[in-house]
Amino acid sequence: MENLDIAIERITKSNYHMFDDMVYWRTNGCERTGEEKDKNKDIIFEDAFSELDHQGFYVFAARYEGxxxxxxxxIYIPKLGKWNKGVIFVEELWTAxxxxxxxxxMKLMEKAFEVQYETGAIKVRLYTDNMSAQKLYExxxxxxxxxxxxxxxxxx
Structure with missing residues (x-):
């Protein structure tokens, strides 16, 4: 396995346009052109910004060569009763x-465990039906x- 020089960044209003470019890549199977990426920088993503503001919601991306x-x-999900501490739920993980x-x-999953530690959550949880992904999670x-x-x- 080749390890690349990857930086993990939290998605914020200032870098959301790059995240949106990546979602386009996933959805369409190809990246936007440079011109399309430049136009995307000027869009104000109010709905997405509102979602990013939710307490307990975290989105991180892996940056490689810009x-x-x-x-x-x-997502931090609070738990009551015998737990008295919540869990970190991995809602989605994707790599090009x-x-x-x-x-x-692996680096993105490490971030999930960092958030678990920072929040005091008792576990990291997820659901998957992807056997390759299951091997990674194990x-x-x-x-x-x-x-x-x-x-x-x-x-x-």
Missing amino acids: RFVGWIML PEFRRKGIA KCGLRVANEAVFMESKDN
């Missing part, structure tokens, strides 16, 4: 296909704790 090539979204198996996802110290059915409401 662009983001992967991200992780984390040509950057997979280069240590980026290398990070997670284990299969249960099998579950994923359910969600219908789109409006």
Whole structure:
């Protein structure tokens, strides 16, 4: 496995345009052109900025050579009762296909454990049906704790 010189950055209003470029890359299978990226810098992403302001919501991206090539979204979920401390839930982790198996996802997962420590959360949790991803998560110290059915409401 080749390890690249990657910096992990929290997504904020000031770098969100680069994150949006990466989402475009994931959605369309190709990166925006330089001209499209320049135009994207001038957009004010009010809805996204509002989401970034939610307490307990964390988004980090892996920067390589001036662009983001992967991200992780984390949520602190409070717990009561016997736990009295919450958990960090990995909502999503993605790495650009040509950057997979280069240590980026591991560095993003390390960030999840840092947030766990900083918040005092008792665990890091996630759901996956991707067997390759499951192997990565096991290398990070997670284990299969249960099998579950994923359910969600219908789109409006």
